[in-house]
Structure formats: C-alpha cells, structure tokens
Amino acid sequence: MPDLRIADVRVTPIAFYDPPLLNNAGCHQPFALRSIIEVETEDGVVGLGESYGTSAVLGGLAALAPACRGFAVTDLNGLWQRTRETLPPGSDVRLLLRVGGAVEVAMWDALGKATGQRVVDMLGGQVRARVPFSAYLFYKFAGHAGEAADDWGEVLSPEQLVDEARRMADEHGFRAIKLKAGVLEPEAEVAGLEALREAFPDSPLRIDPNGGWHVHTALDLLPRLEGLVEYLEDPTVGIAGNAVVQAATDVPLATNMYVVEPSHLPPNMAQDGFRVILSDHHYWGGLKASRDLAEICRIWGLGLSMHSNSHLGISLAAMVHLAAATPNLTYDCDTHSPWQVDEVIEGGKLRFEGGALRLPEGPGLGVTLDRVALARLQANFEALDYRDRDDASEMRKHWPNWQFGRPKF
Numbered sequence: 001m002p003d004l005r006i007a008d009v010r011v012t013p014i015a016f017y018d019p020p021l022l023n024n025a026g027c028h029q030p031f032a033l034r035s036i037i038e039v040e041t042e043d044g045v046v047g048l049g050e051s052y053g054t055s056a057v058l059g060g061l062a063a064l065a066p067a068c069r070g071f072a073v074t075d076l077n078g079l080w081q082r083t084r085e086t087l088p089p090g091s092d093v094r095l096l097l098r099v100g101g102a103v104e105v106a107m108w109d110a111l112g113k114a115t116g117q118r119v120v121d122m123l124g125g126q127v128r129a130r131v132p133f134s135a136y137l138f139y140k141f142a143g144h145a146g147e148a149a150d151d152w153g154e155v156l157s158p159e160q161l162v163d164e165a166r167r168m169a170d171e172h173g174f175r176a177i178k179l180k181a182g183v184l185e186p187e188a189e190v191a192g193l194e195a196l197r198e199a200f201p202d203s204p205l206r207i208d209p210n211g212g213w214h215v216h217t218a219l220d221l222l223p224r225l226e227g228l229v230e231y232l233e234d235p236t237v238g239i240a241g242n243a244v245v246q247a248a249t250d251v252p253l254a255t256n257m258y259v260v261e262p263s264h265l266p267p268n269m270a271q272d273g274f275r276v277i278l279s280d281h282h283y284w285g286g287l288k289a290s291r292d293l294a295e296i297c298r299i300w301g302l303g304l305s306m307h308s309n310s311h312l313g314i315s316l317a318a319m320v321h322l323a324a325a326t327p328n329l330t331y332d333c334d335t336h337s338p339w340q341v342d343e344v345i346e347g348g349k350l351r352f353e354g355g356a357l358r359l360p361e362g363p364g365l366g367v368t369l370d371r372v373a374l375a376r377l378q379a380n381f382e383a384l385d386y387r388d389r390d391d392a393s394e395m396r397k398h399w400p401n402w403q404f405g406r407p408k409f
C-alpha cells in the first residue's frame with residue numbers, strides 16, 4: 001500500500017510570454033503570471049497543479065503549503081479545513097476556492113500517480129475520447145508596446161478577425177469560434193461576428209464582452225445576435241442586469257463572471273440570469289467541486305461550458321480530464337492555449353487534432369514537469385517588475401486616453 005501522506009507542497013511562481021490580446025479590461029501584458037504546485041507524498045510521488053500567479057493566490061498558497069504536511073492526498077475535507085484555517089479571517093470565498101483548488105488538482109494527480117489510476121477514472125470515468133475546444137479569437141495589437149509585431153499581427157478589423165480565425169482553424173481544427181469582445185464599439189464587434197459567419201457558415205459562434213455592454217445595448221443588438229450565436233457570454237453586468245437581457249431572448253446567456261462560486265447559483269436560478277455556466281476548476285475549488293457543479297447544472301437544466309485564462313499544459317491536462325469525465329458538458333471548451341508559445345510540461349504543448357484533445361497517456365493527469373522549463377519560467381517571474389495583472393496600464397501604452405468601463409458601451 002503506498003504511503004499517501006503529503007510530505008511537502010512546493011509552489012513555484014512563473015511567468016510566460018503572452019501576446020498583446022485585448023479585452024474589456026485592457027491589454028494583456030508581455031508576461032502572464034502563473035503558479036506551479038507540486039504535492040509530494042511520503043513515497044516521493046509528485047502530483048502537479050497549475051493556477052494563478054497573482055500576489056493574493058501566491059500568498060494564500062504560501063500559507064497553505066506547510067499546513068498540508070501529514071494528511072493524505074485523498075483527504076479533500078482536510079484540505080478545505082486547512083485552507084480555511086490558513087487564509088486570513090474574512091478572506092473572499094473566491095480566493096479560498098482558488099487557493100485550495102490549486103492544491104486539490106495536484107492531490108488528484110499524486111493519488112493517480114501513486115496508485116496507477118488516471119484522474120478521469122477517479123472523477124467518475126471517461127465519457128468521451130476527444131474533448132473539443134473552441135477557437136478563442138481576440139482583437140490584438142501587432143506587438144507589445146515598443147516591440148516588433150508578432151506573427152499574428154494586428155487584429156482590429158473584421159477582415160483581420162477572419163484571418164485570425166482561419167489560422168486557428170487551419171492549425172488546430174477548431175469548429176466553434178469565440179470572439180472576445182467589449183473592446184471596440186459593439187456595432188463593430190457584431191460586424192466582426194457577421195464576417196465570421198460568412199467565412200465559417202457551419203461554425204457555432206459566441207461573443208463575450210465581459211460585461212462591457214449596457215443592458216440597452218445588449219437588447220438593441222439581440223435581433224442581430226439571434227440566429228448568429230450559440231450563446232451570448234456576459235453581455236452586461238451582474239445577474240440582475242443579464243436577467244433583463246435573458247428575459248428578452250431565447251439565445252442562452254452564459255457566464256464565467258457572475259456565477260463563479262456556489263452562493264451565486266441560487267440567485268441565478270431565481271432570476272433566470274444565465275442558462276449556461278462556464279465552469280473553471282481554478283475558480284470553483286478544483287476537480288471534485290467542478291464535477292459537483294456539473295451535476296448541479298444537470299439537475300437544474302443549465303448548460304455547461306468551460307472557461308479559460310492564459311495557461312500552460314498542466315491546467316490544460318486537468319481541463320481535459322475533467323471534461324472527459326463530465327457527461328453534460330454541452331459546449332466546446334475555451335482555451336487560451338493556441339496563444340501560448342511557452343510550456344512547462346515535458347514533450348511540449350498538447351496537440352489539438354480536429355479541434356480536440358485526447359487524454360494524455362499515463363496515470364494521474366498524464367503529464368510530467370519539465371524542470372528546465374520551470375526554472376526558465378521562474379526566472380522570467382523573478383525578473384518582472386509587476387506582481388499582478390494590470391491590463392489597463394498596458395492598454396494605455398497603446399491608447400493613452402483609453403478608459404476602463406463596465407458597462408462601457
């Protein structure tokens with residue numbers, strides 16, 4: 001019988017190159033911040049997790065890590081008790097879920113590696129061989145401020161958007177297409193979506209202004225969006241605001257912004273705010289909590305999709321295991337992966353075939369840490385002069401008069 005007690009939890013902050021992608025909050029900085037979590041058992045088996053690298057999450061992980069020693073990697077109740085005990089009293093539940101969830105994934109990976117089981121099997125069993133992902137389109141600048149253009153170039157017009165989508169589809173085979181909006185005038189963004197429809201007549205489309213539109217703007221645009229999109233993601237602010245939009249259309253509204261932890265579910269159901277939840281194991285408290293969320297969605301008749309932020313291969317592997325174990329995942333998952341050039345797992349990035357990923361082979365998550373890459377990405381982090389994401393300041397390097405607004409348009 002393997003000794004499943006935790007001997008050590010290591011957290012390594014990393015930073016990896018990120019292109020100048022635009023969203024309602026501004027522009028991505030040249031490096032995205034992330035954390036790599038290693039849970040080592042008394043037998044020397046190492047489980048992996050990946051999460052945010054913000055100062056709040058890193059602070060929470062630094063407090064939690066030493067408190068994990070001694071309990072078994074199967075003890076999720078123990079994990080959550082220690083997470084509550086080690087975070088400062090009154091901490092936001094969203095921080096608690098992010099910190100505990102980051103370690104939880106690594107515990108599943110360690111358990112799988114120690115016992116020869118895949119995470120997908122421990123989460124209830126594999127229901128699909130391939131996990132489909134969507135092409136995640138962004139408006140973007142040609143290059144970061146003061147730097148040369150990257151090989152995607154500028155994307156600010158409908159024509160450039162179609163080119164970006166074509167490259168995504170050619171390189172990875174994605175079918176569904178998501179447009180990150182809330183950047184340009186809504187009219188221009190819907191025109192971009194219409195150009196995508198013309199170029200990709202069979203692709204399910206989505207648009208996500210991240211709460212950037214006023215209720216009246218979303219209502220005005222509904223006639224153009226109906227029949228065009230499979231869901232409308234976070235068009236405006238809050239459950240109540242989005243409920244007004246949802247009441248006016250049969251197009252389901254989806255969210256990864258306003259229903260992001262358990263206490264948001266009852267008001268959402270009561271107000272019929274969103275009919276699709278974009279789950280995210282980094283937000284919801286890990287893999288077990290995300291399976292529970294899927295079950296809640298099934299019981300209450302909500303659609304289920306999957307959200308992503310800039311991430312590397314450990315997160316992607318965890319997303320694939322979770323998605324492969326979730327029968328009612330009703331839409332293709334989001335991923336930022338095509339935008340990332342760095343990787344932290346051995347063998348390089350997981351490769352999409354026909355827009356989908358197969359489960360990496362092997363026990364646990366099926367991925368191994370590339371320690372040379374980890375050291376390089378950690379050095380990136382140490383060299384940076386920022387410790388938190390600040391899209392607004394980055395945006396003003398390109399558009400000095402830019403102002404944040406949510407809603408804005």
Ligand SMILES: O=C([O-])[C@@H](O)[C@@H](O)[C@H](O)[C@@H](O)C(=O)[O-]
Pocket residue numbers: 021022023024180208210256307308309310
């Ligand atoms: O990375 C971005 O710019 C996205 O806007 C991200 O921050 C969102 O969390 C996300 O991808 C979304 O679907 O809202």
Ligand SMILES: [Mg+2]
Pocket residue numbers: 208210233234255256257307
């Ligand atoms: Mg979103």
